Amino acid sequence: MRDVVTEAPGTLEVRGLSIAHEGKVLLDVPHLCLDGPGPTLILGPNGAGKSLLLRCLHGLIQPDRGRVCQNGVLLNASHKARQAMVFQRPVLLRRSVAANLDFVLKRKSMPRVQRKPRIDDLLAEGGLDGKARQPARSLSGGEAQRLAILRALALDPETLFLDEPTSALDPSATQMIERMVLRASAQGVRIVMVTHDIGQARRLATEIVMMQAGRVVEQGLARQVLEAPKSDESRRYLDGGLVT
Structure with missing residues (x-):
């Protein structure tokens, strides 16, 4: 786990969030508050509702009930303009x-005269400075994901949502993206990232949100949750048990 080095942007808060489909509850989050600095990693088994929650936080999905607020104000277009999201693919x-x-x-x-040096800086940041003229869709999986993250960072977001950005990548590509995530966090970007990789959570997280069956079963500082989880669901998941 990393040390906190910056203060995060304002509070992102969920109240009474609920989504159901054909009588099945997919998401049921009475309250969740993200207000600390450093990466928040949302962890849990497949089908836990991690990606669905992320999309609600970014305003891509409207819940059946409940609300998402930024600094006490209902999430609106102005807030979303200061957010960015990178998907698994x-x-x-x-x-x-x-x-x-x-x-x-x-x-x-951005004026044209400023765009070229900014693009050069971004490409260098992502290790893609030798590929500026290459067709983007010919990049490898790891390179494509780095470009997607760079494109999101080019927006200068206050909050960057990442949905399992390394799930299909090899260790080397994963390491490069994790370095980008930590650099962005150190520069003051709030990172909210979905993962199923406990090792990745140990490397990146300042805060953990643990989910199961559409519910938040635990939230806390990464070291506390990963080393001494309070909920039975968290303990089973972190111990490698089968969680349904």
């Missing part, structure tokens, strides 16, 4: 690596 534009970044910067109304 990156979606890249049919253009070059550099042009993918230029597209985002242009939409931010």
